[in-house]
Amino acid sequence: MTLNTKTHLLLFSVFVLAACEKVIDLDVPVPEPRLVIEGRVENGQPPVVFVTTTRGFFEPTDLNAFAETFVDDAEVSVNGIALQRICSDEIPPALAPLFEEATGISAEATAGLSICGYVGTDPALIGEENTTYRLEVNARGQTLTSAAHLPGVLAPDSVWFRLWANSPRLGYAFMKLTDPDTTGNAYRVFTRRIGPNENNNDTDPTFYPPPGSAFADDFFNGETIEVFFVRGQPPNSSRPGDTGETARFFEIGDRFVFKFCSTSYPVYDFFRTYEAQQGSAGSPFAAPNNLNTNIEGGLGVWAAYACTFDTLTATP
Amino acid sequence: MKIPQVLILKFVIISALCAPLSVQGQGVVKGIVTSAGSGETLPGATVTADPSGKGTVTDADGRYALELPPGKYVLTYRYVGFGENERELRIEAGTSRTENVALAVATLREVQIDAARQAHLKGTQMGTTDLDMELIETLPAFMGEVDLLKTLQLLPGVQAAGEGNAGFYVRGGGPDQNLILFDGAPVYNAAHLLGFFSVFNSDAVDDVTLYKGGMPANYGERLASVIDVRQRSGDKNDFHGRGGVGLISSRATLEGPIKQGKSSFIFSGRRTYIDVLTRPFINEDAAFSGTKYFFYDLNGRLDFNLGEGSDLYISGYAGDDAFGFNSNQTEFSTDVDWGNRILTAGWRKRVGDKALFNLSGTYTNYRFGFTGGQDEFELRVRSDIRDYRLQPDITFYLGGHRINAGVLYVYHDVSPNNSSAVQGETVFDLGEQQQFFSHEGAAWIADEFDLTDRLRIEAGLRISGFAHVGPFNRFVRGEFRTNSDTLSFGRGERVAEYFGWEPRFQFRYTLNERSSIKGSFTQNYQYIHLANLSPLALPTDVWLPSTDVTAPQLGRQYALGYFRNLFDNAVEVSAEVFYKDMRNLVEYKENTQPQDGVGNNEDNFLTFGRGYAQGIELFLRKVKGKTTGWIGYTLSKSERQFDALNNGMWFPAPFDTRHDLAVTAAHAWSEKWTFSANFVYGTGRPITLPESGYFIENRLTLQYGARNSFRMADYHRLDLAATYHVNPVRTVTDPVTGELREKEKRVQSKWVFSIYNVYSRLNPYFYYFENEGRIEENTFNITARQVSLFPILPSVTWNFSF
Structure with missing residues (x-):
């Protein structure tokens, strides 16, 4: 097979697999502000x-x-x-x-x-x-x-950093948690890097929730679980560490605070739908749903958190 | 003077009872219509007796019977894709004679749709279309892959969901309301590659009938339509092969006798190979490195003539789609696969001169699987549906009545969205796996007869029932999204039972030799439902049976039509109006997420509502001459209302298409060249868009407007195709006489050149919204984007047969 033939085959394959995309104007009426x-x-x-x-x-x-x-x-x-x-x-x-x-x-x-x-x-x-x-x-x-x-403060059993299996320097925050034997316990997690590491990574000005930050004990009521979280970062961030292969990862040498909060179920329900909407980002494969608010007469959320803080250094 | 209704009813009943009496003293001609080439029986062939004007259509086994007054007649036999056959005969009073007829296959350049042109006027069926594969193969096809479901979507009342959607919609019904039968077995997902191809390999299919209006009583189970696809029987006399080589897939079929003249086999296979072709050329560092996709189909059928009017067939299908992404460039890996397994067996036995007994048993399995992993976390989701069906039925002729009666039993075993998840050594408790067991049954009787010379009636009654049985646990939701109580049912214990009457009525009133009026009423129950989380029809959609919380869907359709043939039956025109009322329709509750069914009953997240559809369909079809084709136009409206959705307000169905137009044409230019074209236009699909937004934690949150209150851009597309028929003969020198003569080539072939989307219209597949930049940097920006799947797309396919 000649190189030219190979090239055409590849081009054809890309042609078939690739979809066309264009920016469009939509004439959507603006409703009364809420x-x-x-x-x-x-x-x-x-x-x-x-x-x-x-x-x-x-x-x-x-x-x-x-x-x-x-x-x-x-x-x-x-x-x-x-x-x-x-x-x-x-x-x-x-x-x-x-x-x-x-x-x-x-x-x-x-x-x-x-x-x-x-x-x-x-x-x-x-x-x-x-x-x-x-x-x-x-x-x-x-x-x-x-x-x-x-609610009452509930601290994780332990929190630690662990490398991603395929990487020598990037990893996640892991948490071991023992959930009380009562239904309806809900939680939220935030992270914040607090000091530049040896690679001069940015520090975070505030806490950011990672994807999947809100969860409840629907599937592990009364059990001890081990889960991991990626790093929270600002939306649409263009900071060097927030893009490319280091996006969402903690890096060896990072010092960060792992903030773990107990909250109420309606707050979890709001952020459950919030994160689902953020995750789908207008995807046609997701149902277009509005968020489950806990505000009577309006939109948004009124949240109460009972938080604990763990400070970690990412080491192998 | 007002005539009491009871008198009208008595008149109808007495007329029906008297119908057999009125034909006493007549004679009967009966027989079987077969293909001269393969010996296959030809269901749906028309038989007309001139000058009486009477006619009939062969049944599923190619048999017919026609009662005629004594006299001399010319019987004409017609079937799609075959040449006509005429027999002159004399009918004697009180006698019965048999006329078995073998029709020769017409060449592609001959008229394709002879059979339908009389049934178009004289049958009681309305909203029914037969399509032969020979016709379908002449039309332009996406990537050269001939596809009968795509061709069906060019008919009025049948609307494609658009590129990238697995479903299609019939007269305002949902994608789950179409019963797709393959040799009598249901096909739960008939789509490959998100609907770009159907699971039906064109080489393995004989023909297809679509019932979208008046549904005969022997069909049911779905509200909107029945698509009855019949697999080809092998040639009982000679070995043949056929196939095609295309740009993205190839197919091959082999058929022949097992025992000469008595039994036959046919096996077909098809596979896409774009993954194999591209794999060596994709750099490991490329973004889509590690991506694979392919699908395949395998078909097979065995036919046995057991003698004494008895036949047996066994057929099967297996097909899968497989998608995978496993790259060393990312920590994510995914495998998604879905596919069907079908096995059917049927036994037919002629009983006496006027009855035919059928017994069929089928097994269907549709399964969907997803495996996703990141680092040590792995999530698996499996859906599985298995149907076991048994259906005996009998068709017999009694006087002027054609009576069909039968029963159906189905055992459903449905496992929707069963999940498991592990994180390293932690195994998540995702609750018990969900499985629904149920029995579905139906019994029916239908009678088709001439009430007068002009008025033909088909009346039937179908009774259906459904029982959801244990073992089953009903989880009762508590204050949170956990379960507060569990109701347990033991093995075989009844969880819920439903029962429904399904009357059917159709009539045809002949106005004159060229025109008739038809009407129909159909009431259906549907006991199994497809629940869509996404606005698009996807293989991830979950089939769920009726349960104690999910009542069966109920549909009533009223239709009236005017049918006329023009220019010596060369042109058929029809206009049909319909109104459909639907109850207990199924949708997911708002903000249901795919993982919500874990550890719970999937149907706990459903909500129920009603809907209606109404419309008018105009159809003009040219069936004779060098140029054939049709124009179909539908003006329709379909809306839904659910108390728990859209604040209880009515909203357009996701597939509501106000205007739908399809124009197809095929022109036999010469012995070698045939040209064809399709043009389709449809009003943009309704979608739900965000009207406003607000910021939470510095992220834009969408506030959607009324459900389906916006429409995407209209869809339209032109496809062209040219078929080049390679000279079927070659010139050879006769070794005896030394003269030149023509000899048929052993391998016949043709090239199909097609262009999909000729003017490269960028039809919308979906819209999405992208926000970029950051508020505090004054760079925040929102854009709406339209994704379209295919611009102009040329292809070439080489088809062969021997």
């Missing part, structure tokens, strides 16, 4: 709540347009205690990490904008185990409510 809640309370931390609105899906999104979706005149209360409005251009340094983790955006990026959130500054609102936190939001003539139970 209110969205993104709020959380953790053990030992004050509650932080953001109130935003939906936007037309295909409308342009720059930082200003993003900032305009934040509602800065809402009345927000938790367990009947009003939360204080704090905007990004006036945020106290002590609260910056909370803002960053809640929004997933660094304080530097939002410094020039007025992105407002609501923080529970009353000591009575500092998150405590086995406590239910009731949220009420009044904005634009609407009342949104929710309740989230902050």
